[in-house]
Amino acid sequence: xxxxxxxxxxxxxxxxxxxxxxxxxxxxxxxxxxxxxxxxxxxxxxxxxxxxxxxxxxxxxxxxxxxxxxxxxxxxxxxxxxxxxxxx
Numbered sequence: 001x002x003x004x005x006x007x008x009x010x011x012x013x014x015x016x017x018x019x020x021x022x023x024x025x026x027x028x029x030x031x032x033x034x035x036x037x038x039x040x041x042x043x044x045x046x047x048x049x050x051x052x053x054x055x056x057x058x059x060x061x062x063x064x065x066x067x068x069x070x071x072x073x074x075x076x077x078x079x080x081x082x083x084x085x086x087x088x
Contacts, residue, residue: 006031008053011041018042 006014014031018024018038028035045053 006033008045008057009050011045012048012050012053014038015042015045 014027014033018027024035024038027033028038045056048056
């Protein structure tokens with residue numbers, strides 16, 4: 001998985017600058033991101049506090065781990081069903 005270059009604090013800071021009236025193109029150039037990234041951040045983190053953004057990231061990580069566990073369990077169950085369905 002790709003490691004994020006920006007922390008939650010930095011992202012919220014950039015969004016606050018945008019809310020203060022800075023133009024998206026100027027902010028994108030200043031911080032080395034694309035305008036699309038800025039708008040994606042705004043959609044995901046808009047109106048959040050830093051603590052809320054950190055909690056969101058923790059929940060997303062936990063959700064990814066749980067999905068991986070579920071997929072592994074389903075794969076194991078399918079393999080066992082297939083093994084038991086064969087006639088000896």
